[in-house]
Amino acid sequence: MEKDFFQAVFDLARLIPQGRVTSYGAIAKALGTPKSARMVGYAMNASHQISDIPAHRVVNRNGLLTGKHHFNYPKEMEEKLLKEGILVQDDQILDFEKVFWDPSTELTNFF
DNA sequence: AGCTTGACTTTGA
DNA sequence: GTCAAAGCCAAGC
Numbered sequence A: 001m002e003k004d005f006f007q008a009v010f011d012l013a014r015l016i017p018q019g020r021v022t023s024y025g026a027i028a029k030a031l032g033t034p035k036s037a038r039m040v041g042y043a044m045n046a047s048h049q050i051s052d053i054p055a056h057r058v059v060n061r062n063g064l065l066t067g068k069h070h071f072n073y074p075k076e077m078e079e080k081l082l083k084e085g086i087l088v089q090d091d092q093i094l095d096f097e098k099v100f101w102d103p104s105t106e107l108t109n110f111f
Numbered sequence B: 001a002g003c004t005t006g007a008c009t010t011t012g013a
Numbered sequence C: 001g002t003c004a005a006a007g008c009c010a011a012g013c
Helices: A005-014 A024-030 A034-050 A066-070 A075-083
Strands: none
Touching (some): A005 A034, A024 A034, A066 A075
């Protein structure tokens, strides 16, 4: 199976449980290419045209909603996160450590 | 084939 | 603790 990096990111992104978030680097690491963290975000950019990808559950390593600007409207990301029970304030996830979901840890046998 | 861009991460000062 | 710079891989042109 020669699915693109994007596909892999999308698949994993869909596995993110509700009320949890993860970082681009974590996804990249889970995919086996920790250095391609930027690609994860790049892939998410395309996720809009692909299907229902919970891109709002993916933030940078600081728990900051860096990608909010790429949504239909910036507030959308924040609203969705809040709706899922994730505390967000000023584009920053408050309890980031609590809601952080590491696919590499939770889905070790994902491959 | 090469160059540019990017929703990041890590390291050094 | 903060701020700045380099590195990184993949897609698009």
